[in-house]
Amino acid sequence: MKIHKGDDVIVLTGKFRGQRSTVEEALPSVNKVIVDNLNIAKRATKQSGSTMQAGIIDKLMPLNASNVALWCPKHKGPAKVGYEIVDEKKVRVCRKCGEQL
Numbered sequence: 363m364k365i366h367k368g369d370d371v372i373v374l375t376g377k378f379r380g381q382r383s384t385v386e387e388a389l390p391s392v393n394k395v396i397v398d399n400l401n402i403a404k405r406a407t408k409q410s411g412s413t414m415q416a417g418i419i420d421k422l423m424p425l426n427a428s429n430v431a432l433w434c435p436k437h438k439g440p441a442k443v444g445y446e447i448v449d450e451k452k453v454r455v456c457r458k459c460g461e462q463l
Contacts, residue, residue: 363388363390363393363427364432364443364454365385365388365395365427365430365432366385366388367385367386367387367388368384368385369384369385369432369433369463370382370383370384370432370433370435371383371384371385371395371397371430371431371432371433372430372431372433372439372440373397373400373425373429373430374429374430374431374440375429376425376429377401378400378401378425381400382433383397383398383399383400384397384398385397385398385430386398386422388427389424392424393426393427393428394424394425394426394427395424395425395427395430396422396423396424396425397422397425397430398422400422400425401422401423401424401425402420402421402422402423403420403421403423404418404419404420404421405418405419405420405421406418407419432454432456432463434456434458434459434461434463435461436456436459436461437456437458437459437461439458441456441457441458441461441463442456442457442458443455443456443457443463444456444457448462
């Protein structure tokens with residue numbers, strides 16, 4: 363998966379189309395990402411032990427990774443990701459402008 367934790371992304375489709383945020387968690391086994399302050403659902407929970415609070419809580423739900431794209435700061439738009447070898451390291455680059463992501 364080409365999107366990692368901490369990346370700036372823009373949502374391409376769905377209810378949050380056009381909004382920018384950062385990735386809190388990447389789930390490559392199911393091809394999903396959890397994005398900060400987007401796709402929040404209300405969940406009713408029971409108290410389990412003394413630490414977890416009971417009641418209705420806000421929970422961040424995952425988005426499919428194909429519905430978000432990396433944000434390229436150079437041309438200020440969504441980036442298709444390519445790879446280059448720089449100093450024997452594999453780095454991600456924007457295919458449109460060549461900027462390292």
